[in-house]
Amino acid sequence: MNNSRALELVVGLFMVLGFAALLFLSLKGSNLAEYQEGDSYTVIANFSNIGGLRVRASVTVAGVRVGRIASIEFDKDSYMARVAMAIVSEYDQFSLDTTASIRTSGLIGEQYVALEPGGDPDNLTEGSEIELTQSALVMERLIGQFLYGKASGDK
């Protein structure tokens, strides 16, 4: 009897250890926490080129994460990329003339959207569109411009 109790205890410990490992992996080792951000409101921005921006990339203001990319669609009328950003409801005081630009963290890091608030008295709300956007830097175009500028400068 005592023996089987000890065995059950060890098996119980094993189960706890296994589930603790799963918990550790999901909380510390994965982005599960990002899925539960609570209430948010959606803001739209149209970019002429999004580069390598992905859904669920972060949206930052002054380097602080305030939301994530909810969806990326191609608008076939304007030939622009229509990016919907879910911004945490707590941060609801961004002026209507906020600019959105796509940046890269580090040289080869992930791409994210950086917002820079302007001075308009009205704030962004659910469904508002950001007018001023800056597309992602495309390396080929950058190099092309550089070479072109160099060639014309030599004349």
Next chain:
Amino acid sequence: MIEWLVRLGANSLQGLETFGRSGLFFWRLLRQLPSALREPGLVVHQLYNLGVLSVIIILVSGLFVGMVLGLQGYNTLVDFGAEGSLGSLVGLSLVRELGPVMSALLFAGRAGSALTAEVGLMKATDQLSALEMMAVDPFPRVLMPRWLAGFIAMPLLTAIFSAVGIIGGYMIGVTLLGVDTGSYWTNLSSSVDFYDDLLNGVIKSVVFGAVVCWVALFQGYDCVPTAEGVGRATTRTVVIASLAVLGFDFLLTALMYGEVG
């Protein structure tokens, strides 16, 4: 020439027959699921044999695999000044691939072989026949609790393996080689997706657990009931289960991550 063809045909037929028998065996096994659930004590006992006794080997190998990943990854990434991404490398390779596959291979070697030997020995010493004599079906009493225990233990062992591996990578990368602690954990948690990576890894390990235990139990149940036969069946279990794990891993990876984007 004709003789060779005859032997090839006979071998193929025999292989197909064994495969079919194993399928019927699996079906008979699965039908006993409700009656095995009615006696959880038997499953708990097998969880000790298969799960608890495998923890040590899983812990040690997980730690070393993580440490090696940390070392190798650091040496490659530091050339590009990207050693901050070490967390992503260690986390993704463990959670997606190495965790499920390595722990399934270890499980096949440690627990699968023991299962085959145990069941094979039961058959060789007529214990299974004795059970049937007493009108006790060995499927719900003997085989199903073992299979169920493996099915439950495998994902937990995999989680332990991956978690310990990530800590091993941390020990080498951060403590020894000086990668920034913050960038290790941030890169890890931002690149490992809960649904795409972690849950898919768990699904893989569940499938591997089911396959390894199926192969092990079938080999034990189907073995030639002699000392030599049990030995051969044990070897076959490790070989077939390992190959099946690798095959299923390719299949599942292709299904999960196959599409572009």
